[in-house]
Amino acid sequence: MLGWEAVAPQTPADAATTYLRPCGYAPISDTWQGHRNRGSAEPGTDYAVPRGTPVWAATSGVIVDRKDTPSTATGRYLALRADDGNYLRYLHLDASTVRVGTRVERGALIAYSGASGFDSDTGYGAHVHVSLWIGGSPNQLGFKNTVDFENHVIDTNPSQPSTSEDPVPTHQSTTYAWNTVIPANSWIPVRVGANENYVAVIGPGRRETGEAVVNLRASGVTSALQIRLVAETLTSAGTVAQAIPQPTAEIPRTTSSDGITHAQYVMPYALAGPARMYVHVRSVGGSSRIEEVTIKKNYWPS
Ligand SMILES: [Zn+2]
Incomplete structure (x- = not known):
């Protein structure tokens, strides 16, 4: 994957509304706007799920970064470069199940959720934090310059059951x-x-x-x-x-x-x-x- 960040994204999907939430219809414990309001260094959406909950890829793409230690505010994380040119990070994981360089399809199992951060498996309450950048990586766009992932999911009402036909195991x-x-x-x-x-x-x-x-x-x-x-x-x-x-x-x-x-x-x-x-x-x-x-x-x- 070396050097891919130098390539300009082809078709940034600003209006994409087809992404899957990481763990289905989990309650949102902190919104993207909530992160912004408290000056988060990487605003995202927090989904409250128990540790060990399967995390599904929001869309198809390639795993481009992975951290397996619970250090720093991110804890263990996984990064997905989407085929549409966007970039996602999943933070505070217990474990990732895919290696850097792996191609994943939308809905694939990529990780198990956790609460990791600050050198601990339980540095936070259990949740998955999803960050989304449009048309480039955080190194290109800035870590703070995320957009609201919830505006890009297939169904913006978390209380509604899924109508998609995704092959969930x-x-x-x-x-x-x-x-x-x-x-x-x-x-x-x-x-x-x-x-x-x-x-x-x-x-x-x-x-x-x-x-x-x-x-x-x-x-x-x-x-x-x-x-x-x-x-x-x-x-x-x-x-x-x-x-x-x-x-x-x-x-x-x-x-x-x-x-x-x-x-x-x-x-x-x-x-x-x-x-x-x-x-x-x-x-x-x-x-x-x-x-x-x-x-x-x-x-x-x-
Ligand atoms: Zn968060």
């Missing part, structure tokens, strides 16, 4: 207090509910495409936790035909005083039934206690 979130010590250096299936290991079970002839976000709250981690998804294809008799481990993430133990390690793993997946999928965890160097397991899925069944 099914969102599923479960939290389970596992409270189990796992031994050192062995792959252990993660319990995601009482007597439940599977995060997806797909019947014959069915498909499921999506993204799984695994959050483990652990204590007493010696060195690190490793996490991976394992997909199993099944025979018609229901026995395992093949187990296919997905790439492993390794999360080092926390250095914070409460001793709690928050381990997160994000992985897209596509399964064709009969198949199922579970989460594996491995405690590196010594045992660990997994206190709580949260699984979030955004998926399209078919």
